[in-house]
Structure formats: structure tokens, C-alpha cells
Amino acid sequence: MKLLRVWPACLLLLTVVSCSKGPEPKDKALEAKVEKLLSQMTLEEKIGQMNQISSFGNIEDMSVIIKKGEIGSILNEVDPLRVNALQRVAVEESRLGIPLLIARDVIHGFKTIFPIPLGQAASFNPEVAEEGARVAAIEASSVGVRWTFAPMIDIARDPRWGRIAEGCGEDTYLTSVMGAAMVRGFQGDSLSDPTSIAACPKHFVGYGAAEGGRDYNSTFIPERLMRNVYLPPFEAAARAGAATYMTSFNDNDGIPSTGNAFILKEVLRKEWGFDGIVVTDWASATEMISHGFAADPKEAALRSVNAGVDMEMVSYSFVRNLPELIKEGKVKQSTIDDAVRNILRIKFRLGLFDNPYLDEKKPSVLYAESHLAAAKKAAVESAILLKNDNHTLPLTSKVKTVAIVGPLADAPYEQMGTWVFDGEKAHTQTPLHAIREMYGDRVQVIYEPGLAYSRDKNTTNIIKAAAAAARADVVLAFVGEESILSGEAHCLADLNLVGAQSELIAAVAKTGKPVVTVVMAGRPLTIGKEVDLSAAVLYNFHPGTMGGPAIADLLFGAAVPSGKTPVTFPKMVGQIPMYYAHNNTGRPAARTETLIDDIPVEAGQTSLGNTSFYLDAGFDPLFPFGYGLSYTTFEYSNIQLSSATLNKNDVLAVTFDLQNTGTYPATEIVQLYIQDKVGSVTRPVKELKRFTRVALEPGEKKAVTLELPVSELAFYNIDMIKTVEPGDFGLWVAGDSQTGEELVFKVID
Numbered sequence: 001m002k003l004l005r006v007w008p009a010c011l012l013l014l015t016v017v018s019c020s021k022g023p024e025p026k027d028k029a030l031e032a033k034v035e036k037l038l039s040q041m042t043l044e045e046k047i048g049q050m051n052q053i054s055s056f057g058n059i060e061d062m063s064v065i066i067k068k069g070e071i072g073s074i075l076n077e078v079d080p081l082r083v084n085a086l087q088r089v090a091v092e093e094s095r096l097g098i099p100l101l102i103a104r105d106v107i108h109g110f111k112t113i114f115p116i117p118l119g120q121a122a123s124f125n126p127e128v129a130e131e132g133a134r135v136a137a138i139e140a141s142s143v144g145v146r147w148t149f150a151p152m153i154d155i156a157r158d159p160r161w162g163r164i165a166e167g168c169g170e171d172t173y174l175t176s177v178m179g180a181a182m183v184r185g186f187q188g189d190s191l192s193d194p195t196s197i198a199a200c201p202k203h204f205v206g207y208g209a210a211e212g213g214r215d216y217n218s219t220f221i222p223e224r225l226m227r228n229v230y231l232p233p234f235e236a237a238a239r240a241g242a243a244t245y246m247t248s249f250n251d252n253d254g255i256p257s258t259g260n261a262f263i264l265k266e267v268l269r270k271e272w273g274f275d276g277i278v279v280t281d282w283a284s285a286t287e288m289i290s291h292g293f294a295a296d297p298k299e300a301a302l303r304s305v306n307a308g309v310d311m312e313m314v315s316y317s318f319v320r321n322l323p324e325l326i327k328e329g330k331v332k333q334s335t336i337d338d339a340v341r342n343i344l345r346i347k348f349r350l351g352l353f354d355n356p357y358l359d360e361k362k363p364s365v366l367y368a369e370s371h372l373a374a375a376k377k378a379a380v381e382s383a384i385l386l387k388n389d390n391h392t393l394p395l396t397s398k399v400k401t402v403a404i405v406g407p408l409a410d411a412p413y414e415q416m417g418t419w420v421f422d423g424e425k426a427h428t429q430t431p432l433h434a435i436r437e438m439y440g441d442r443v444q445v446i447y448e449p450g451l452a453y454s455r456d457k458n459t460t461n462i463i464k465a466a467a468a469a470a471r472a473d474v475v476l477a478f479v480g481e482e483s484i485l486s487g488e489a490h491c492l493a494d495l496n497l498v499g500a501q502s503e504l505i506a507a508v509a510k511t512g513k514p515v516v517t518v519v520m521a522g523r524p525l526t527i528g529k530e531v532d533l534s535a536a537v538l539y540n541f542h543p544g545t546m547g548g549p550a551i552a553d554l555l556f557g558a559a560v561p562s563g564k565t566p567v568t569f570p571k572m573v574g575q576i577p578m579y580y581a582h583n584n585t586g587r588p589a590a591r592t593e594t595l596i597d598d599i600p601v602e603a604g605q606t607s608l609g610n611t612s613f614y615l616d617a618g619f620d621p622l623f624p625f626g627y628g629l630s631y632t633t634f635e636y637s638n639i640q641l642s643s644a645t646l647n648k649n650d651v652l653a654v655t656f657d658l659q660n661t662g663t664y665p666a667t668e669i670v671q672l673y674i675q676d677k678v679g680s681v682t683r684p685v686k687e688l689k690r691f692t693r694v695a696l697e698p699g700e701k702k703a704v705t706l707e708l709p710v711s712e713l714a715f716y717n718i719d720m721i722k723t724v725e726p727g728d729f730g731l732w733v734a735g736d737s738q739t740g741e742e743l744v745f746k747v748i749d
């Protein structure tokens with residue numbers, strides 16, 4: 001089955017801009033239908049469209065309110081027979097026959113679960129993201145879901161925040177590219193295709209900057225940072241044609257997003273021309289009461305609707321209060337009409353009026369072979385090799401016996417990760433199962449988990465795992481996090497391995513056998529100690545249904561790791577927030593600083609110098625952004641710029657040779673970073689501007705060109721104007737954010 005459309009412009013220039021389809025152009029005939037229907041609606045029916053409920057189980061009870069036109073959308077309904085039954089009530093028994101929009105959180109797969117979005121981001125491959133979303137859309141739409149609350153494109157620079165799992169990590173450009181790809185995948189060629197589902201970029205906006213990495217917490221993002229870092233992925237999603245947006249739970253600088261007219265009206269509607277639905281997050285309208293931004297549900301409805309929200313998720317403050325607010329003149333009739341126009345427009349674009357029902361006789365597409373194959377490919381490309389001393393991986397034929405230990409080796413539920421309302425563990429293939437099945441004829445497997453689950457503190461069985469390690473040639477230790485430890489509301493203050501997993505790694509390492517630590521987790525963990533004890537480390541953000549076969553192929557060399565860290569791995573929690581694209585201080589770390597264990601007793605106050613670092617952690621992370629090894633090595637050479645001086649309309653072409661200097665066919669993720677040396681405001685020390693995957697046979701050398709329009713060097717300057725400022729720039733082409741030789745160029749007016 002062909003899942004992907006080809007976007008030649010995308011492949012050529014690798015730009016968000018060239019990949020974008022843009023909002024659907026206004027279709028006059030469709031707008032006329034919207035106006036005609038709107039003119040027939042009573043105020044109650046209009047307000048009903050603005051109401052989204054969560055399915056409450058009883059068709060008869062729901063039918064009563066559907067018939068009266070009091071519901072526009074139902075969330076969490078996934079039984080195709082029930083979907084059709086409810087839709088029949090809306091279409092055939094309500095006065096105007098307006099179809100329902102059925103919604104569900106389909107974030108990284110419906111039944112076939114793909115790696116969590118943070119894992120997909122590690123592939124640096126928009127095709128993985130697009131294909132994953134396409135598969136999710138095909139499966140979800142087959143049961144009647146036509147709206148998903150994804151992609152989650154919150155920039156997250158704090159791994160304590162459990163929801164870092166759901167997004168594409170810390171980088172604005174990577175998140176923009178991957179998020180736009182997901183929008184295209186969910187929505188397909190046209191929203192009216194029955195396999196398309198409306199995307200909902202979320203959470204608009206700034207949610208990932210929750211203070212202290214504690215979910216729902218306040219954020220304090222000034223407008224320039226908002227525009228330079230947090231908004232661009234949402235703008236890219238709008239350009240990719242996203243049909244809906246969701247407001248976020250957080251208050252930013254005192255204003256909850258659900259009541260923030262600036263971001264909803266000024267930015268989203270006026271600046272970006274968005275004409276689809278803005279929905280609240282779950283009860284985020286009435287949560288403005290807890291925030292202290294509204295006194296009661298009536299004021300919550302008032303502030304949300306007047307800020308530009310069209311639909312309320314589950315908290316009923318709109319249906320209960322808007323009639324009175326209109327009577328009192330506090331909400332204008334025209335505001336309601338605009339909201340309903342947005343909702344009807346998307347329902348028309350989805351083709352729901354022409355084609356409201358599901359074909360119940362269609363054969364199931366759930367867990368289709370092609371879907372499982374795509375999920376496996378995604379898991380392979382998402383895995384990151386963090387360490388590989390002495391070519392421990394891939395395992396060669398010399399390895400006759402492997403000890404498989406650790407609580408994540410055979411944990412089908414856990415490896416699916418967060419957001420798996422519909423994924424089933426019975427369909428999930430674990431590494432233990434896959435290694436036995438796929439490589440059982442090559443190696444003898446001794447399985448001793450040592451711990452029952454990741455948080456298990458009972459060390460009794462660790463001795464058995466160590467005994468197994470002693471009998472094996474290599475130890476494969478599967479550790480990490482259960483899925484419940486990341487995701488919404490699941491934040492951590494300590495990012496070391498939970499339970500007795502560190503003790504387990506220490507015990508198996510003590511045998512002297514090479515330990516390959518395979519991590520499955522929802523976030524970067526502070527695993528420096530375990531990295532030191534391991535010969536090799538393969539990191540997988542929860543890899544989903546096909547994680548087992550993907551990891552098995554990577555361990556045994558049928559696949560070669562190519563993933564790169566989409567987020568910085570700190571050494572210690574105290575270093576957080578930590579991200580590569582930080583601004584420089586006036587006293588940057590020199591990396592020659594004396595650290596805590598080397599400071600002489602009674603050292604003089606100023607004897608250590610004065611730079612920006614931690615006495616106990618230094619300056620550098622455990623692993624930087626964009627980092628990841630391969631079984632081969634790559635050499636960059638002959639890096640050249642098309643010109644050392646450019647003007648604002650030019651396109652900079654960066655050419656270089658990339659050679660595979662090792663013995664495995666492999667793919668390198670090439671990254672292009674720039675630094676704007678001096679600005680009207682300080683600029684990040686590095687910013688990712690391009691990336692591409694280059695596949696090379698052993699010994700093969702390819703000439704690669706990356707093109708970067710100078711216009712993409714623009715940022716919001718001292719006057720809050722988006723512009724390219726003339727001056728000097730640094731440029732690096734490398735395999736991660738910390739290496740590579742600097743080249744320079746100049747932009748002139």
C-alpha cells in the first residue's frame with residue numbers, strides 16, 4: 001500500500017516553507033453553504049455546535065441532546081456501530097441534520113502504535129512522521145474518528161516535564177518540520193477523503209515551558225521568545241493546512257491561553273489567516289476559575305469566547321451561559337456566528353455533510369501488514385546509539401549466548417509509551433520475543449529479568465540476573481521507564497533510573513561481561529553512571545508496537561542505528577533547563593574550569609575565575625542535541641559556501657562531501673547550524689536550520705548540497721519586527737550540535 005505522497009519541493013530544498021500546502025483556499029461554494037446553514041440556525045443550535053462532550057456511554061441519553069442540536073462534537077467514541085448510530089441521530093433526527101465531529105487522541109498511532117513523537121523526532125525524518133500520522137489516520141478513520149488532537153508541537157526544554165514524550169523535543173526547526181509532516185499525514189491529500197482526519201496542533205501555546213517542569217504550571221515567556229522559539233512550529237502547522245488548534249492549560253505571564261485574545265486572534269487568525277476551529281483543552285475554559293482569571297463558569301465562557309475560542313471541550317460553560325451573556329450584550333451575536341462558521345467550515349471540508357456514515361462492511365485495516373512494517377521502520381530510525389565501545393554492537397557470530405535482563409525486555413504495555421488509549425499489548429512485539437523469534441537460531445538466550453517492573457525496588461532476583469550474565473557472552477539489559485512515568489501530569493523531579501535498575505546494571509556489569517544497555521523511556525534520563533558501566537547504550541524513546549523487532553535487528557546488525565538526540569541529555573537534573581540553542585552569557589564557560597573535586601582547600605574566592613558553569617556538573621551535557629553514533633563512521637570534507645557575502649534575497653548553497661569510512665551501509669543525519677554573531681538582541685550560540693538523511697554504502701562518498709534562503713535567518717529583533725539583520729554569521733555542517741569546523745559568511749543590506 002502506498003502511504004505517502006511525494007513532495008518533491010520538500011526533498012529538494014528541505015524547508016518548512018517549501019513543504020507547506022497552506023490553509024485550504026476559501027471555497028466560495030463551501031462558504032455559501034456555511035452561510036446558508038448559519039442563517040437557518042437558532043441561537044441554541046449555534047451554541048450547541050460549540051459544545052464538545054466526552055462520550056458518556058449511553059446512546060439513548062446522548063441521543064436526546066443530539067436531537068436538540070446541543071452537541072457539535074463527541075470525544076472518545078471509537079466503536080464504529082455506535083458512531084454510525086449517533087451520527088444517524090444527528091443527521092436524520094436533529095432539525096438541521098448537522099453531522100457530529102467525532103474526536104479522539106490519536107497521537108502516535110491508533111492501534112498500530114508508532115514510537116512516541118519524541119522518538120519519531122530522533123529519526124530527523126519527516127517521512128517517518130508523515131507516514132506514522134497517515135497510518136494513524138487510516139486506522140482511526142476506519143472506526144469513525146475524524147479529528148485527532150495532534151500533533152503536539154510544544155517546544156520542551158525540561159525533561160522533568162512528562163509531556164516532553166509527546167512532542168518533538170527542544171528544537172524549533174526540527175519540531176516545525178516534523179509537526180508539519182504530521183499534519184500532512186493526518187489530513188492526507190484532502191480533508192474530504194474518508195481516511196483523512198483533522199489535525200489539531202497543540203497546545204497553543206507555550207505549555208512546554210511549565211516552570212520547574214511540573215505539568216500545568218505557569219509559564220513566563222516574553223513575546224520575543226514566544227515568537228522566535230515557541231510559535232514557529234504552530235505557524236508551520238498552519239501553513240501545512242492544520243484544520244484545528246487547541247488552547248493550552250498554562251497561563252503565560254498571567255494570561256491563560258484559553259482566554260488569550262492576543263495569541264488566538266492577533267497571531268493565529270490575523271497573522272496566519274487561520275479559518276478553522278479553536279477548541280479548548282479538557283475543561284481549560286472553566287479551569288480559568290482555578291487560575292483566578294474568571295470568577296465562575298459564566299465569566300470563564302465570556303473570557304474564552306471573546307478571546308477567540310470556538311468550541312469548549314467537556315466543561316459545558318458555553319451551553320449553560322452563552323444565551324444569557326448574549327442577552328446581556330457581553331458576547332456579541334457576531335462572535336458566536338464567527339465561531340460557528342469556523343466549525344461548520346471544517347465539517348464541510350471533512351465531507352461530513354455528504355458522507356456522514358462509515359461503511360461498516362469494509363474489511364479491517366487495523367494492524368495491517370504495511371502499518372506494522374512502517375511502525376518497525378520508524379522504530380529502527382528512532383533508535384539512538386549513544387555509546388559503542390570496542391564495536392560491541394552489532395553482535396557478531398562470536399556471541400553465542402546472550403543474557404537478557406531488565407524489566408523492559410518483555411513489557412509489551414510499557415514499550416507502547418504514553419497515549420495508547422487504543423493500542424493493545426497483545427499485538428505488541430517485545431525485544432525478548434523478537435530476539436528469540438528472529439535470532440534464536442544464532443544465539444542462546446538466557447532470560448532473567450531481575451526486576452518485575454521499572455519501579456521495582458525488590459533486589460532479591462538481581463542475583464539471578466547476575467548469574468545469567470556470568471554464563472553469557474554479552475548482557476542485554478533492558479531498562480528505562482514504564483509508560484505511566486511520562487505523559488500528561490507525569491512529571492519527575494529525579495531523572496535517574498527508577499527502582500533498583502541502577503543496582504541491576506551494576507550487578508551485571510560486575511561480572512565483567514560486556515553490558516549492552518537498551519533504554520526505553522519517555523524522556524532523556526540522567527544515566528551517566530550506567531553509561532560508564534556499559535560497553536554500549538542504545539536509547540529508544542518508547543518505540544511502540546514493533547519496538548521488539550526493530551531493536552532486535554539493530555542489535556544483531558540487520559539494521560544500523562541512525563537516530564540522533566532530539567533533546568539534550570543532562571548529566572544531572574540541576575542543569576535543567578539545558579538546550580543547545582541558548583544565548584551566550586557575558587562570561588561563557590571556557591571548559592577549562594576547575595570542578596568541585598579539584599578545588600584546593602581554602603581556595604581564594606576569585607581563584608577559580610568567573611565563568612558560567614556548575615562546580616559539580618561543569619558546563620556540558622551528558623549528550624548534546626543532535627548526537628548519535630552509527631556502526632560505521634562518516635567523514636565530512638570540502639565544505640564550501642556558494643558565497644561568503646550574500647544579500648537578503650539570496651539563497652546560500654552549502655556543499656560538502658560525505659563519506660562512509662566504515663564497513664556498514666548506513667545513514668548519517670547531516671545537520672546545518674548557524675550563529676548570528678551580533679544582533680540588535682542577543683542570539684542563540686547555534687540554531688539548526690537544515691538537516692537531511694544521507695544513505696551511504698561502505699566507502700561511498702557523496703556530494704551533498706543544502707540550500708538555505710537568507711530570509712530564513714530572520715528573527716524578531718529589538719523592535720519586535722521579523723527581519724534578517726545584516727552582519728556576520730557562523731555556519732557548521734556536522735553530525736551533531738557540538739562538532740564541526742566553523743565557516744563564516746556575511747549578510748549585507
Ligand code: NOJ
Pocket residue numbers: 105149202281282488
Ligand atoms: C488533555 C490533554 O492536555 C490534551 O492533550 C488532550 O488532547 C485532551 N486532554 C483530550 O483528551
